[in-house]
Amino acid sequence: MILTINGKKTEFADETLKIPELLRKIEVDSPDMVTVEVNGEIIYKASYPTFVIKDGDKIEFLYFMGGGSSLKGDKI
Amino acid sequence: MSLTEQQIERYSRHIILKQVGGKGQEKILNSKVLIIGAGGLGAPAALYLAAAGVGNLGIVDGDVVDLSNLQRQIIHFTPDIGKKKVDSAREKINQINPDVKVTTYNEKVYAKNILDIIKDYDFIIDGTDNFSAKFLINDACVIAKKPFSHGGILRFQGQTLTYTPQSTCYRCIFDQPPPKGAVPTCSEAGILGAVAGMLGTIQAAEALKYILGVGELLTNKLLTFDALNMEYRTINLKRNRNCPICGENPTIKEVIDYEQPLCDLRK
Numbered sequence: 001m002i003l004t005i006n007g008k009k010t011e012f013a014d015e016t017l018k019i020p021e022l023l024r025k026i027e028v029d030s031p032d033m034v035t036v037e038v039n040g041e042i043i044y045k046a047s048y049p050t051f052v053i054k055d056g057d058k059i060e061f062l063y064f065m066g067g068g069s070s071l072k073g074d075k076i
Numbered sequence: 077m078s079l080t081e082q083q084i085e086r087y088s089r090h091i092i093l094k095q096v097g098g099k100g101q102e103k104i105l106n107s108k109v110l111i112i113g114a115g116g117l118g119a120p121a122a123l124y125l126a127a128a129g130v131g132n133l134g135i136v137d138g139d140v141v142d143l144s145n146l147q148r149q150i151i152h153f154t155p156d157i158g159k160k161k162v163d164s165a166r167e168k169i170n171q172i173n174p175d176v177k178v179t180t181y182n183e184k185v186y187a188k189n190i191l192d193i194i195k196d197y198d199f200i201i202d203g204t205d206n207f208s209a210k211f212l213i214n215d216a217c218v219i220a221k222k223p224f225s226h227g228g229i230l231r232f233q234g235q236t237l238t239y240t241p242q243s244t245c246y247r248c249i250f251d252q253p254p255p256k257g258a259v260p261t262c263s264e265a266g267i268l269g270a271v272a273g274m275l276g277t278i279q280a281a282e283a284l285k286y287i288l289g290v291g292e293l294l295t296n297k298l299l300t301f302d303a304l305n306m307e308y309r310t311i312n313l314k315r316n317r318n319c320p321i322c323g324e325n326p327t328i329k330e331v332i333d334y335e336q337p338l339c340d341l342r343k
Binding site for chain 2: 044064066
């Protein structure tokens with residue numbers, strides 16, 4: 001199947017994939033820091049093991065990011 | 077209120093913009109913007125909003141200026157080390173533009189104080205770096221129906237979205253903070269100072285567009301960029317009907333504090 005991941009077309013040998021399998025296959029750095037959007041819908045983590053990704057799906061990985069001023073000390 | 081001769085000159089490059097004009101500049105001068113965090117994002121945002129003539133700028137920060145802040149927190153200067161960030165920020169804002177009234181809050185935001193702090197402001201800028209504050213600001217703004225700009229930065233990357241009541245909120249995307257162990261450790265993290273400036277400046281522009289009522293805000297979308305290849309992407313986001321705060325069956329009905337993992341480069 002062919003998926004569009006973050007705007008880029010990527011080919012997979014699999015016919016379908018569950019989200020945790022996809023995260024492993026494309027070697028996402030820290031899966032806990034990622035939210036997955038499939039065809040414009042945000043998928044919460046609780047549904048990852050059951051949500052089926054299929055040919056033609058458009059997938060966005062949205063990462064947690066911190067920011068400017070820290071709560072305690074100087075983190076970022 | 078009408079503009080003085082001096083104001084007409086000071087803001088002339090705004091006033092000649094057809095989307096601003098004298099009326100728009102008056103809107104800016106009458107506006108109230110709160111910046112939470114006078115750090116990498118809040119510093120450039122505060123400088124541009126002060127220069128733009130935002131009439132009332134609130135600055136929230138409980139920290140003092142540290143040597144390691146100066147690489148990116150451009151509102152603070154070397155002689156400010158050890159000074160309260162809110163005082164350092166206020167001094168620069170006053171020097172840039174005496175039209176701006178600054179209100180400082182030398183404290184961190186918590187569930188117990190945030191609703192009271194944000195209540196008088198038209199627009200809020202999230203310039204914090206931790207998830208406990210980011211979720212708190214989102215929840216407080218959703219509950220109080222206040223528009224805000226979310227900003228996140230990491231290494232060479234940035235992300236931002238603008239919330240206005242009824243649009244996609246931060247929790248529509250991220251239902252809860254990441255598990256503690258998942259957050260990159262201090263030594264792994266880092267940020268190119270200019271990237272913080274790029275993002276804080278986008279946040280300031282969003283605040284001004286909101287005040288002026290012009291253009292399209294970054295609502296229902298997330299802008300992400302990677303400065304390493306200067307790639308910008310805008311990802312459309314729908315509201316999430318399962319969102320715990322703005323969804324169909326909200327489970328979060330009041331602001332809550334999350335425990336913040338301690339993390340300090342100097343230790």
